[in-house]
Amino acid sequence: MTLVRKALAVALFAILFAITAWLSSPTGSSYSYGVAGQSLDQSATRSPDLKGAYRFEKGGWVYVHLEGTPHQIGYQHGYLLAPEILDAFQAVKLRDTHDTHRDWSFFRQAAREMLWPRIDREYQEELQGITDGLKAKGVAMDLDDVVALNAFEEVADYYVPWYDAQHKVANAPHLVSPGNCSAFVATGSYTRDHRVVIAHNNWTSYLHGERWRVIFDIAPQHGQRILMDGFPGVITSDDDFGVNSGGLIVTETTITQFVGWDPHGKPEFMRSRKALQYANSIDDYVRIMLDGNNGGYANDWLLADDKTGEIAQFELGLKAHRVWRSRDGVFVGSNWARDPEVIAKDTTFDPRNPATSPNARRTCWDALMEQNRGKIDVDMAQKFMADHYDAFEKRDDADERSLCAHVETSPRGVEIWDWPPYYPGGAVTGKAMDSTMAKAMSFFARRGHPCGADFIAAPFLKAHSEYAWQASLLRDMKAGPWTRFQSGDH
Numbered sequence: 001m002t003l004v005r006k007a008l009a010v011a012l013f014a015i016l017f018a019i020t021a022w023l024s025s026p027t028g029s030s031y032s033y034g035v036a037g038q039s040l041d042q043s044a045t046r047s048p049d050l051k052g053a054y055r056f057e058k059g060g061w062v063y064v065h066l067e068g069t070p071h072q073i074g075y076q077h078g079y080l081l082a083p084e085i086l087d088a089f090q091a092v093k094l095r096d097t098h099d100t101h102r103d104w105s106f107f108r109q110a111a112r113e114m115l116w117p118r119i120d121r122e123y124q125e126e127l128q129g130i131t132d133g134l135k136a137k138g139v140a141m142d143l144d145d146v147v148a149l150n151a152f153e154e155v156a157d158y159y160v161p162w163y164d165a166q167h168k169v170a171n172a173p174h175l176v177s178p179g180n181c182s183a184f185v186a187t188g189s190y191t192r193d194h195r196v197v198i199a200h201n202n203w204t205s206y207l208h209g210e211r212w213r214v215i216f217d218i219a220p221q222h223g224q225r226i227l228m229d230g231f232p233g234v235i236t237s238d239d240d241f242g243v244n245s246g247g248l249i250v251t252e253t254t255i256t257q258f259v260g261w262d263p264h265g266k267p268e269f270m271r272s273r274k275a276l277q278y279a280n281s282i283d284d285y286v287r288i289m290l291d292g293n294n295g296g297y298a299n300d301w302l303l304a305d306d307k308t309g310e311i312a313q314f315e316l317g318l319k320a321h322r323v324w325r326s327r328d329g330v331f332v333g334s335n336w337a338r339d340p341e342v343i344a345k346d347t348t349f350d351p352r353n354p355a356t357s358p359n360a361r362r363t364c365w366d367a368l369m370e371q372n373r374g375k376i377d378v379d380m381a382q383k384f385m386a387d388h389y390d391a392f393e394k395r396d397d398a399d400e401r402s403l404c405a406h407v408e409t410s411p412r413g414v415e416i417w418d419w420p421p422y423y424p425g426g427a428v429t430g431k432a433m434d435s436t437m438a439k440a441m442s443f444f445a446r447r448g449h450p451c452g453a454d455f456i457a458a459p460f461l462k463a464h465s466e467y468a469w470q471a472s473l474l475r476d477m478k479a480g481p482w483t484r485f486q487s488g489d490h
Contacts, residue, residue, distance in 0.1 A: 047136075049075040049129070052219075056490065059483030060213060060447035061229075067219035070122045074129020075136075077233070078146075081214065082137035085130075085233035088211045089141060089149050091473050095207055096156045098469055101173050104148075110155055111147035118266045118292065119147075122222075123273065126235055149233050150269045154296030162261035176418045177298065179256040179335030180204055181239065182361055182403040182427070184384065185249075185302040185311045188328030190369065192377040195435035196304040196311060199381035200251040201427040201450050202229075202239040203405050206457075207470050209428025210477040212239065213447050215485045223277040224248075227441045227487045229431060236273035240299075241431045243438050245487075246280040247306035251431075252299035253333030255342070256358050257349040257416055260318040265294025272297075281305055282312045286323055289316055298346065300333045306438045315339050317346035330369045334361035334403070349416075355392050357414050360401035363391035378432045378444060382482055385430040386451035400426075404451045408460060422464050424455070424474065430482070441487035448479030 053076035055064045064080050066073045078085065093104055100106075116124070127150065131143045141149075148155065157177045164172035183200040191197045202212060211232065218226040228242030241251045275288040282303050289301070295318035303312045313324045313331040315338055322339040324331065336351060336358040337343045343351060353359055368384055369376075387403040388396045398406040400414045405426035407414060413421040430450030433443035448454065455477040461467060467474070 048072075049133075050079065053080060054490070055080045058485075059445070060478070060480030061215050061445060061483065061485070062213060063215040063217065063485060063489055065217045065219075065488070069221050070125035071129040071132075073218060073220060074126035074131075074235075075133040076129075077126075077235075078130035078133025078139075079136055080133075081232045082134055082139050084211070084214070085134060085149075086139050086141065088208075088232040089145065091207050091211055092149055092152045094470070094473055095205065096152065099173065100156055100160045100175065102160065107148040107155060108144040110159060111144045111151060114159075114263055115147055115151055115155075115267045116143075118264070119270050120266075120274065123235060123270050130233060130235075146233060150235060151267055151296070152234075153238055154268050154294075158258070158261050158296045158298075159263075161259075174418060176416070177254070177256070177258040178204075179254050179358055179414070179417050181253040182334050182365075182385070182405075183251045183253050183302055184330060184332045184365060184369070184381075185251070185304050186330040186369065186376050187304070187309055187311050187326070190328075190330045190373050190376055191434075192375055193434075195309060196249065196306060196438065197376050197378060197381055197432075197434045198249055198251060198302065198304055199378075199385055199430070199432040200239070200241045201385045201404060201431070202241075202429045203425065203427055204239075205423075205425040206408075206428065206455055206477050207424065207474055209425070210475045212428055215445065217487050217489065218277075220277060224280070225441065225487060226276055227443070227485070228276065229429060229445055234269065236269045237276070238269065238272075239429070240272060241443070242276050243433065243441055243443065244276055244279070245441060247438065248276070248279050248281070248285060249304040249306060249433065249438050250276055250285070250301065252301045253335050255298045255300060255315070255317070255337050255347060255349075256335045256356075257347045258295075258298040258317070259348060260295040260298075260346055262294045262318060265296070266292030268294060268296040282310060282314075282323075282325065286314055289314070290321065293318060295346075300338070302331050302333055304438075306435050309435075313338070315342050317342040319345040332362065332365035332369065334358050334365060336362050356416055357400045357405070358416075360390065360392040361403055364389050364403060367391070378434050378437070381432040382430065382444065382446075382450070385427075385432065385446075386449075388451065398451070398453070403427075404430075404449060406449070406453070408455065420466070424460060424464075424467055424470065428477065442484060444482050444484050446480060446482045448477050450479075452479045454478045
């Protein structure tokens with residue numbers, strides 16, 4: 001009995017000591033400066049680059065607060081998210097090399113020779129900071145890897161097909177630009193309070209999408225504060241959904257069957273981050289995105305200025321672009337180009353085919369907006385993101401034509417994006433925000449299918465052996481709850 005009592009006393013003392021240490025820490029949280037809930041180590045405590053940074057998990061998301069100089073923000077990013085970045089990097093590397101028939105050295109060379117020289121110094125320092133933060137956690141990724149990871153939305157699907165065509169590469173794989181996301185922005189007579197409501201769901205492969213689970217709260221040395229969702233290791237949102245402290249709200253959907261690339265342009269991942277950080281108006285955003293446009297990751301940007309109540313659709317092609325604006329209207333996106341000049345000069349897209357995913361969802365969006373005119377709010381926006389109506393079949397069917405996509409259920413796949421039948425991809429996140437939330441730099445986010453359904457990898461792979469090449473990294477994607485996040489959350 002004496003030994004038992006002594007053991008209990010020692011255990012109790014250890015618990016009380018741990019609680020006391022936690023309460024006396026600068027933030028009162030063992031997550032600060034740590035990775036995945038690990039406690040601080042002495043080197044992390046002493047590092048000035050980690051001052052003010054922290055992470056925690058909520059609703060299936062990893063929330064990270066980053067602040068300071070560009071290098072400090074990058075270092076904090078790399079250090080706090082080191083396990084997630086390494087994991088995401090492996091998934092991106094697998095997909096990019098498989099689809100393009102190129103080894104990873106091709107992507108590293110593109111990052112080093114084409115992208116890096118055209119990145120602003122501020123973001124070069126941030127990317128170097130990510131590399132240094134990873135190194136401090138023992139992750140063997142160098143600067144070329146980090147830059148290539150940041151360009152994962154533009155190099156494989158835009159640069160490589162352009163390169164193959166320019167160099168007349170024999171037996172080049174058939175590559176087309178993707179079509180990602182369903183989104184809308186509304187104001188005036190369309191919304192319940194006549195102010196802005198915006199929402200978005202991200203479409204991508206489940207290989208990437210299960211890993212798309214970071215909420216970034218960034219307080220940079222210069223420019224606006226940012227709250228956005230994002231992908232581990234990437235300096236921009238990339239899907240894109242965010243708000244800045246200047247009242248600018250941003251999202252987008254990708255332009256289907258886009259063709260073009262300017263090797264002398266600035267990387268899209270840098271321009272989109274710069275625009276969210278420095279734009280104070282819709283005009284600012286357009287100007288920054290046009291400066292050095294390389295054609296990579298071409299999008300229809302849906303924008304709102306909460307200061308004025310104005311919304312806009314900014315269709316950014318390489319050879320053509322156009323902006324529509326309204327203080328009483330709605331703009332929707334589902335991967336179709338709208339401007340005839342953009343369609344003719346920058347795409348091979350057919351806007352008249354009602355059976356394709358972009359056009360079927362556009363029909364659905366138009367109906368939802370008119371049916372709910374004057375009633376749209378954040379709660380309704382969340383329901384829109386989970387909608388399963390197939391406007392071509394005229395029935396509910398969770399497939400490639402529904403706003404909440406489940407391409408893994410479709411025997412058709414999405415041919416125009418080169419997604420084969422039963423492709424493991426679809427809607428992987430949902431986000432929604434209104435003017436009141438934007439003022440507080442806050443939004444709702446749901447990880448996984450916005451409808452709440454789960455994707456389970458093992459039975460899928462058993463039924464579809466054609467995707468066995470993903471087996472080592474394809475994971476279950478389980479939906480979390482709609483969760484509210486705010487700048488400065490702890």
